[in-house]
Amino acid sequence: MKVDPSLMLSNQNRGPETNSDLDKDAFLKILMTQLTNQDPLDPMKDQDFVAQMASFSQLEQMTNMSSEFSRFFNGQLSQNFLQFSHLIGKEVTYRAVVDDKVQELQATVKSVKRQGEDILLTLQNDEVIKAEQVYEIESSMNENEVL
Template identity: 50%
Template sequence: MKIDQNLYLANQTASQTKQSDLGKDEFLKLLMAQLKHQDPLDPMDDKQFISQMATFSQLEQSINMSETMKTLANQQSQSNFLAYSNLINKEITYAVYDSTGEYTGQETGRVQSVSFAGNDVVLKLTNEDRIAASQVMEITQSANEVIADGE
């Protein structure tokens, strides 16, 4: 009798995707299944149970910490963006770099608008140049801008 080669395991494609990380929901399901199916005459050791609960608590805390850090980073980006919006209509001196990243000098210009490009703040100048906020070297008040003296 001949065996069809399509039935060999080596010729089968893996249809399952491997997920290496256990989330808090999967961990809790495993723990509950373990408690549900334990031998009533030989229950789980209380130290082992406490250890597993502590592990679950640490997992949940690290997930919450990660989410909090993402929120904080997003708020910091928004704060930086709003801070740079104060540069609109200001004269700035900025560093100029060539295509290889070599410093070639400095130029001045007036900020027309502020925008995001990825996670970076980009300043658009009235001469249509776009520069990274990190290139700003000096900020000056233009001669035609009136300063309120509080009177």
């Protein structure tokens, strides 16, 4: 007897891939389905219901906290970017690796930009450095003349 290859499990459609992460809406749907389909002669105990609602509440609070933290973090990045803008026109001393040696160099900051989480400074010599490489800031000669 010959077996039809289309009947083999390896050839069956496994269905759509599903996301294994449960969000608060999925959790609430599961809870409502459980309540709707429970046995009326053996209903869910109060403690079980309260425990599930507490889990739902914790999930919602963690979701809210995560989104608030993201907003705070993005705000801090913007604030840092604006704080570094005062360096434009100032002479900075920074450390850079030149010929496999760490050297202290000086240059005037031409512009500041944000790239991801990094603040980058473009210098008059067209070199681009990270703001954390700077360890000394001096006012330029033009600023001294104005004062």
